[in-house]
Amino acid sequence: MKENLFLRLCLILTVSLSLYSCTNEDLYSSSENEKQEVASKSPWKEDQVYIKKVQKVFLQNANTQYFERKYGTVHWDYAMSFGQFDESYLVVPILKGNTVVTVMKVYRIDDRIYFREKNDPEFISFFTDIMFKEISGIDEKVVYSPTSVASKVIEYKCTSRTFTVGCPAGYADCEPLSYTVRECNWVDTGDSNGPPRMGLCDPLECGGGGGPDPGILYPEPPEEKDPCEKTKAISKDPAVTAKVGTLKEQSKIEDGEPNYGEKAFELKNDGTTSDIIIGEKHKVKLGSEAGKQGAYHNHTPDGIKMLSPPDILKMLNYALAQPNGNLSNGFLGMVGSEKCGTCPDGYKYHNYIIRFSGNSQELEKFIFQTNWDEKDLDKTYTRRKKELSKDTNYADYKYGPLNSDGLEKLFFDTLQNMGMEAKVNLQRIEDNGTVKNITQNSNGTTSATQCP
Amino acid sequence: MKTTFLKIILLVAVNTISCKAQQLPLNTNMEDIPINGYVKDFDNELNPYVGTYKATYEGKEITLFITKEENRPMKLMNKNFYNDVLSIRYIVKNSSGIVLQNTKDMNLNNQTRFNILSMGTMPELGKVAFGYDGTNCGVGWGQIDLKKLNAMQISWDYYPNNRIVSDATCPPGTDTTVYLPHTKGLVFTKQ
Numbered sequence: 001m002k003e004n005l006f007l008r009l010c011l012i013l014t015v016s017l018s019l020y021s022c023t024n025e026d027l028y029s030s031s032e033n034e035k036q037e038v039a040s041k042s043p044w045k046e047d048q049v050y051i052k053k054v055q056k057v058f059l060q061n062a063n064t065q066y067f068e069r070k071y072g073t074v075h076w077d078y079a080m081s082f083g084q085f086d087e088s089y090l091v092v093p094i095l096k097g098n099t100v101v102t103v104m105k106v107y108r109i110d111d112r113i114y115f116r117e118k119n120d121p122e123f124i125s126f127f128t129d130i131m132f133k134e135i136s137g138i139d140e141k142v143v144y145s146p147t148s149v150a151s152k153v154i155e156y157k158c159t160s161r162t163f164t165v166g167c168p169a170g171y172a173d174c175e176p177l178s179y180t181v182r183e184c185n186w187v188d189t190g191d192s193n194g195p196p197r198m199g200l201c202d203p204l205e206c207g208g209g210g211g212p213d214p215g216i217l218y219p220e221p222p223e224e225k226d227p228c229e230k231t232k233a234i235s236k237d238p239a240v241t242a243k244v245g246t247l248k249e250q251s252k253i254e255d256g257e258p259n260y261g262e263k264a265f266e267l268k269n270d271g272t273t274s275d276i277i278i279g280e281k282h283k284v285k286l287g288s289e290a291g292k293q294g295a296y297h298n299h300t301p302d303g304i305k306m307l308s309p310p311d312i313l314k315m316l317n318y319a320l321a322q323p324n325g326n327l328s329n330g331f332l333g334m335v336g337s338e339k340c341g342t343c344p345d346g347y348k349y350h351n352y353i354i355r356f357s358g359n360s361q362e363l364e365k366f367i368f369q370t371n372w373d374e375k376d377l378d379k380t381y382t383r384r385k386k387e388l389s390k391d392t393n394y395a396d397y398k399y400g401p402l403n404s405d406g407l408e409k410l411f412f413d414t415l416q417n418m419g420m421e422a423k424v425n426l427q428r429i430e431d432n433g434t435v436k437n438i439t440q441n442s443n444g445t446t447s448a449t450q451c452p
Numbered sequence: 453m454k455t456t457f458l459k460i461i462l463l464v465a466v467n468t469i470s471c472k473a474q475q476l477p478l479n480t481n482m483e484d485i486p487i488n489g490y491v492k493d494f495d496n497e498l499n500p501y502v503g504t505y506k507a508t509y510e511g512k513e514i515t516l517f518i519t520k521e522e523n524r525p526m527k528l529m530n531k532n533f534y535n536d537v538l539s540i541r542y543i544v545k546n547s548s549g550i551v552l553q554n555t556k557d558m559n560l561n562n563q564t565r566f567n568i569l570s571m572g573t574m575p576e577l578g579k580v581a582f583g584y585d586g587t588n589c590g591v592g593w594g595q596i597d598l599k600k601l602n603a604m605q606i607s608w609d610y611y612p613n614n615r616i617v618s619d620a621t622c623p624p625g626t627d628t629t630v631y632l633p634h635t636k637g638l639v640f641t642k643q
Contacts, residue, residue, distance in 0.1 A: 386581050398576060
């Protein structure tokens, strides 16, 4: 009898659930029919691919009636990506009648998008003017502006949009007025301090509510090239090859000889290289990471010919400066050399590139939430080098300079000490331009795998 | 009941003593040093280096003040332990006798640069290896090796590393000149 009752209950539940889901599907498809794709009315150039895909995701996930009751109607025709074209960011006005009541921003981290309310009076009035007033002129400027977070200064790409509101016909004594709004590609981490989540549907119907925002799956995020392709592209670039050649020669100069010291060059986002930056005996100064993929520098004959803790921290800042979702475009390269009797030109070169391979949350954790004891990191690195040099598997001779295996082991030991195991990709570039991924084996040794 | 209580006391006492007093030889690898372990100079290998030494290099007079610090609290790999070390402080003067850098009177600790602390010995070479934190902004950080030549002389090798700096990590105007002699085989004489 009991079993029978249970079966009946199950049946009722199944039927009611399927009925419920049918109603919801009707609702969604009807709203989809209502909202056709609309041409952009923004006077600026926008990331239409992202806007259309986000609109589709919104319609698939939102209960439009609920959303309109709670916030208003989303006007996708005025969605703006504010200078971002990597499917990462948009703001869109929400109206009740002819009034802009709030603004929704949608940003992407990896393959998820987050819907947030940007209830900012400046943006509300910006959209009101753009939608309802006579605009007589527009302008757009991209600037890199410094932001200070947790005592670190990071530069973010900010886009300023200026527009001029013209005068209605017949108003001769009116002067056109210009307004500017600015939006920066600051990455929100989804924490409680960020702007509030937007409820796309009734929490009673679709769950959600408390806890961190899981975001919504974003279909087909832009494909990232793998680290091999990225480094191969760099190492094949004639301008890069020529400048790495200059740094290789620089790395041979001994103290006391003319021009001894460190030099570097930067690779910009547009693929061009900076001039060679001339440093000093034991240091080279690089500018801001903004607008740059990374930098290459040389180590001098007595220096350890591997990327060091400060080099790793510098690379993290390059990763952060990359347009959202392409963290591993950021890199730091190093070349060093040592005399070698059996090598073709009398020198053996150590040429390495590092890239961040974790996600944005991990990067933010390493940059903003970790209080690095840089002196401890440096001391540990120096002492570990001394320890490894005892073993002739890792050193050219006992207590001598580390060989490739030793240098690579020192790097992975350093990553482990920094809690960054498997979050940084190490690549070795051979003299003939071949790129090899270096990985650590479970027994602590390293392996080099040639890029296809 | 009383016996159990005594047993617990004994266990805790033994545990505390063994934690505090775990002694390890000078060249123990960092990963093998337990928290609060004590890396001890059992054979007094560091003692012969203690003293004040002088050399001139490229017109500069360099004075090294080498002392031995026993049981010095250390923090490496985020791990606290104790280490018998040699510590080098120095004064560098130019040819006119003007002091260019003086770390002898600086207030140094694990949180500052300028420390030169021994990291262990290289017995086969008869040398002691030191780690140098570098001058301001960590410039010139690296390894210094000292070799006892005889009762009066030691030989100096310095292997400085490299560093990328920016205005954020090293404010403009900071003196980052490395005053220590970047050379190998420089002989210092005991004063």
